Amino acid sequence: MVAAPRWGGAPVMPNRPPADPVALQLRREVLAFALPDLRRSVGLMWLAILPVGVLGWWRDQVAAVGLTLLLGLANSVFRLRIAHSAAGLAQMDAAAVQRLEHQIERTALAAGLMWGLTVVLIYPHLGPTGAAMHVMIVAGGSALAAFYLAPIGRSLAWLLAPMLLPLVAVTLVVPSVRSLPMALLMLVYLLVMLAAGQRLRQTAQLAIRRGLEAAQANERLVLARDQAEQAMHATHRFLATMSHELRTPMNGVLGTLALLERSTLTPPQRRLLGLARQSGEGLMVVLNDVLDMSKIQADRLELRPSAASPLALAEAAVALFEPSAQQRGLALRLQVTGDPLPPAVWIDAQRLRQVLLILLGNALKFTEQGEVLLQLQAAPAGDGQVRLQLAVQDTGIGIAQADQAR
Incomplete structure (x- = not known):
């Protein structure tokens, strides 16, 4: 007669379904x-x-x-x-x-x-x-x-x-x-x-x-939303922190191309160098926009005001888009109204230039015929301050009434 085997160790408990x-x-x-x-x-x-x-x-x-x-x-x-x-x-x-x-x-x-x-x-x-x-x-x-x-x-x-x-x-x-x-x-x-x-x-x-x-x-939806917001803010903080590291090599590339452009080059070489410089400048513009947007969303965008002429900034923006407007048969004008503009105001010139370029670029993009008008108006705001009002008018398709609030 063979005895049943005996197994050592603790007794095996039956599996129980987890509690709900x-x-x-x-x-x-x-x-x-x-x-x-x-x-x-x-x-x-x-x-x-x-x-x-x-x-x-x-x-x-x-x-x-x-x-x-x-x-x-x-x-x-x-x-x-x-x-x-x-x-x-x-x-x-x-x-x-x-x-x-x-x-x-x-x-x-x-x-x-x-x-x-x-x-x-x-x-x-x-x-x-x-x-x-x-x-x-x-x-x-x-x-x-x-x-x-x-x-x-x-x-x-x-x-x-x-x-x-x-x-x-x-x-x-x-x-x-x-x-x-x-x-x-x-x-x-x-x-x-x-x-x-x-x-x-x-x-x-x-x-x-x-x-x-x-x-x-x-609770799960709130947790998922918080996690998504944390991930988004982490990404924005990373991009904002990397702004210097990304801009520095790009400035080095553009500077090298500018120095190379001063050297003796054949016409084909100069044409290729111009294409490389334009591509680099375009990439730098895109990079600046991305990094600035990341800084805004990460609450790390800092304004750097300095003495600058608002009229000079507006004229430079109009001059930049004027050749493109003439090629398309559009009139691009700058109109100054209101009180005389001061020669200089305390303003972040870089941010104002970005705003003007975006507004004028969108106006020209969606205008098939007619004109685009940039209006610049100054009004006293008290305590030696000046309130500047910028407006862009065009004869394009416009914005639907339902979308204007957005």
Whole structure:
């Protein structure tokens, strides 16, 4: 007979599916919704117990009343202890949440047994009026409890079954309160309450789950947006930091080409050198635009004001585009209006030149015939300052009214 092999090491545990964080948070939210009502239900329970106790005392059911009060006091203490645990609900794991749910179920069962005891010991001795009041109290208490017990496991069923089934049995068996319609009515009421509680539980859990899933989706979107913004700012910071490192070799290339252009060259060589210089200058313009845009988006663009003539800058910009405008049959004019322009103002000449070149370039690009007018107007701004207004008018296609706000 061959013995079965024995394997060393720790026993292998079966694989368990990972816990659903949404499901756990759903159970926490349900408990957070129910526990405050569980605390408030203590006062409501005593508002129901005391009239029943008075009716039983009046009918000489002293022992039953005393037992009911004792059970009600114990149930109140347990409810308050359970409600007090809501403070640490957010940190509870799945096992702790399950223990809390079972405690609420046991408390509901104890309350149902207490009310079932009043039905068996007190209800048959109350007479028609007292019995009717007792039934109203039991039915009203069960309806109120459904609002906060229905979403928590089987709590509502554990309350209603020992609470209402004794009432059905007593109205069928005890001669003093025997009533088949009442028994059927209580049985139907029990079934309806259980069905309504199940529907209420499903609706509440679905609403809470949808809210949790929406909150998680929103958190993921916010996180993705923040990460994208951080990546974008990191790229812009990198380009802004690399501006000097990129411009320095380009300036060296352009300077070398300028020195080479002064040397003795054949016409083909000079033509090739001119093409290389124009290409380098064009690349430098593109590079400056990219780096300046990166600096703007990285909040690192610095203005460097100096004394400069706004009229000279405007005339230079117009002169740069004038040959291109003449080739296309367009009139390019500079118009100065308003107060006389000061010979020099404190301004960042490089940025103003860029603005003028962009405005004039776009105007000429989208104008097929007619003219392009650059207007320069000066107005005093107080304290020795001058306000300059630049405007470009053209006879081109213009900008749609809906896009002008952009």
